[in-house]
Amino acid sequence: MFHSWYSRKENKAKPISELISIFETEGNVNHTCPGDENLQFDAAAWKAYSEKEKRDCLMQYRIAYQGYAQVWWCEALGTVLANDEVVNGVSERGGHPVERKNMRQWFLRITEFAERLIDSLDKLEWSDAMKEMQKNWIGKSVGAEVRFSLSPSLSEGEGEVTVFTTRPDTIFGVDFMVLAPEHELVDGITTAEQQNAVEEYRTYVKTRSERERMSEVKQVTGCFTGAYAIHPFTEKQVPVWISEYVLAGYGTGAIMGVPSGDERDHAFAKHFNIPITNIFGEKYNGEEAYSAKTSTIENSGFLSGMNIPDATEAAINALVKAGLGKRKVNYKLRDAGFSRQRYWGEPFPIIYIDGVPYGTDEGLSPSLSKGEGGISQLPVELPYVESYKPGPEGQGPLANITDWVNTDAGQRETNTMPGYAGSSWYFLRYMDPGNNTEFASRKATDYWNQVDLYIGGTEHAVGHLLYSRMWTKALYDLGHIGFDEPFKKLLNQGMIQGSSRFVYIFDYQLKEEKAELKLKGPLLLSLGLVKEALNNVEANMKLARKLADDYFSNSLFDELFSGWNFRPLRVDVSFVDGLELDIEAFKKWRPEYADAEFILEDGKYICGAEVEKMSKSKYNVVNPDDIVAQYGADTFRMYEMFLGPIDVSKPWDTKGIEGVHRFLKKFWRLYADETKGWVVTDEKATDAELRILHKTIKKISEDIERFSFNTSVSQFMICVNELSTLGCHKREILEPLAVVICPFAPHIAEELWQKLGNSGSVVAASFPAFEDRFVTENSKMYPVAINGKTRTEMEFALDADQASIEAAVLADENIIKWLEGKAPKKFIFVKGKMINVVV
């Protein structure tokens, strides 16, 4: 990726060497620079560049490139934190203050692939929901880029603000401009008198996460810069503000505020008393923005009277003609941040020489190019470290290993790659894991081709699954593999969650010196008491009063506590039977509660429960090995299938596994009796037995196709119940049945297969063919409804015609009773389904 660039002309990734050749002959006239759209040079200029200038320029084209991104910086911990390590604006560990800090980072230019990532979704067998999520994440929008010049007389700096808008038709409704607080122009345009206010506001914004900035739309914040921009058509001067609702990474990091047509702009204008220009005539009521797209545009110069699509076209054409803007496609998708300041992650094969990054495979020095890792010293391996402490100035731990960082060619990159680096291509490596000259041979990837079926969770919808797709396209473009989509079919499986258990500690603050506690240990309350107290102020007071009376030396309640609450504490699920706590086991596990007092309800301590991800830290882990030891792998496997549809998440609950276990025992008893031993006979099967077998073959075949394993298990249960009732022990039925059940209960199937006298494994046996003739019926019990409510059942031949059925139904005494003498208005007969009489 470092050695490649994206050709917008050919719409594919290409080697960077080809770009260098192009620059040498024609400069970049035919290849707009994705990193800097205004960069232009010819061949002569290119040749005159220094080595460093050339490399800097190429960096703006590379698919793996360096840029700047904001990270959470925690001064106290001396490290960069992940989003989920920042809680309520402070570090999760230690509660230290954090702020957004700009840092140099590696990126992958996934935005260049945006269009293809949308287009080729069509050829994937993924759920519509999944495709929808990816489309929305990529967020293609068509609109215009518009330049507003700043008013030199009123602004500190001169120049222009470029905005992206999906509604160029509303350009006459612009009443203000808003820049992201991080926007590079802000420093230059802020007037002296607004300097302090702007600084203060930016300090506030630094503490805000992007999520908060997007979510909390009701609370309007912002700050005027003192600068004004000039409307391109009316020459009206509009104030330039900064506000957190404009994000630096979206579009150009600046918007034109059209309060009459956009809700957030409207709220902003109202909040800061900015006069609102109405461009929708009567459709805009002054109270809320008119954001529907069905009005005509009014009060808008040459756009007045046009509908929205026409006005959009006209506005863009006028902007282009005036040289003030252009048509533009924008994507919400951002280039993927590819640096982490962590130890665990693939190290970059990058060396800095005089601050300029080179690939370790670029022949930098003899020792590097012939080092241990092969000719190009790939792969670069993580060095051993004594400590995982962060490096200086927010660098990763690798920065501390100076021996490793400093090579005779230059300094190594100390960032590492993120988790999705490996997850984007591991499936390719699996195709050729022993290869030590390339990631996978073309022969191997051509043979194995795409992943046929990928089972994964929706949590990967817009991360891993999008990055893998981009990665695959890049490798395809560069000729390393022969397919451009990694996962042909995708199925989302649900998660088996944990069910956590909680006890509740009475947590109180005593008023000073007022009381002595009679307790030796903490006070734990059963769930029912806590629930009642939390639901009801009176109950809460009553409970506290009672606790004061029972457990404290001073029962003058009003003088006892300054406050109290019920603090939940996780307990290991193995000490809880259902919801009832084994108090002794708990005390043993947590010695600090050995002297605790437990307040019970009905003689039991009832725990609280919550469904969460299964995790050691939540003490809610159930180990599958224990289940397998108790019930066997077949029972475990079938029970997991039986729990419900494959794509639904649910908490693990061992209750119910008995049913599946009983089923397998009953299934076994068709073949072997506890006392009599093997009971399989060679008798001829009856029609009824064959019907059961073939209904089962049909159902299982269909269910497997649609991954409906829970209903398959049900069908096996129905089959075994019916065969048991018939007392069937016939080889003609039971031998094929063992083959059908094999994918669901392979161990028992294999054993029965052997006992039936077969050589070879049951997995090699061919799946029994379904034969229609065994299951066809010639009559059907029809539900007969009056006005849609089923009142009785009547049996008719399947080939009976409507007239004879109608006559029979209307003559039926049950039906006559329900008709109550009224004449039927309509008779509905759906062959093979039902009958409905409308009166």
Added chain:
RNA sequence: GCGGGCGUGGUGAAAUUGGUAGACACGCUAGACUUAGGAUCUAGUGCUGCGAGGCUUGGGGGUUCGAGUCCCUCCGCCCGCACCA
């Protein structure tokens, strides 16, 4: 806030194309066999009502001969939101 998903008995669920709601299990109740039962078998089990019957798929409304399924609307829950991986 935005995007996606889900909501059916005491519990897990089924109903595949708009056609008998609750299949199959768990649990529970009663019984049989048994020295014993955490084995096995039988019957019952959505709610309500003595009964005929009535009610019932998160709430409300609509389309239809017929709605768990389609449409509108409201409520609730779960997942993702770019440095958890």
